Amino acid sequence: MGNGALEGAVIAVAGAGGPAGRAALLRLAEAGATVVGSDNDPERLAEAVDAARYAHGGATVTGDTVDLLDLASTREWAARVEKEFGRVDGLVHLVGGWRGSETFTKTSLDDWDFLELLLVRTVQHTSLAFHEALQRSDRGRYVLISASGATKPTAGNAAYAAGKAAAEAWTLAMGDYFRKAGARRGRRRRLRSWW
Incomplete structure (x- = not known):
């Protein structure tokens, strides 16, 4: 990817x-995007935003502390981004976490409760909050980073793999919605890579 893409x-x-969020901020800023990051940890977010700004002088990189487990807060963030910058062309979803166990039978359902919130609920909230803005964009994209465990779960990763698979299924359903909405409007979107 060249500068300005x-x-x-x-x-x-x-x-x-x-770590993945920091890398995305840097890469997107390098490509010339206006980047608006969110995290629930204001200090960690400020460090990531400052690092991207410093690495790419002149890049517009901002941050909002947002609780993505709260749908209303997530919707407020989406509305703020669109109001401030006039559009939203993409959302890169990098919220995650991992918990596993030694064996399948030692899997703690508390791990599932934790992972369901991080891996699934946050995807549901960001997709519901941003889908209209992404539909309005002529190049709207929703990017979810998953793991091979979603399709090849192991005994010790049951909760994690199930969470990743659920997040993938939700995102694919959103993609189907976009496809059908585009067909109704007579628009076709070519899939292309950002980076």
Whole structure:
């Protein structure tokens, strides 16, 4: 990807304070996008935003502390991004976590409760909050990073694999909605990579 590939695009990054989020902020800023990150940890988010700004002087990289487990807060964030920048061309969902066990029978359902919130509920909230703005964009994209465990679960990763599989299924359902909405409007979207 060359510099400027995303010039003029407004991209939101959920989970921007983690390692993958930091990398996404840097890469998107390098490509010329206006980047709006969110995280529930304001200090970690500020460090990630500052690092991306510093690495790419002149890049517009901002951050909002958002509780993505709260649908109303997530919708407020989506509305704020669109109001401030006039559009939303993409959301990169990088909220995650991992818990596993030694064996299948030692799986704790508390791990499932934890992972269902991080891996599934946050995807539900961001997709519901941003889908209309993404539909309005001529290049709207929703990016979910998953894991091979979603389709090849192991005995010790039952809760994690189930959470990833559920997040993938939800995202594919959103993709079907986009496809049908585009067909109704007579629009076709070519799938292409951002980076």
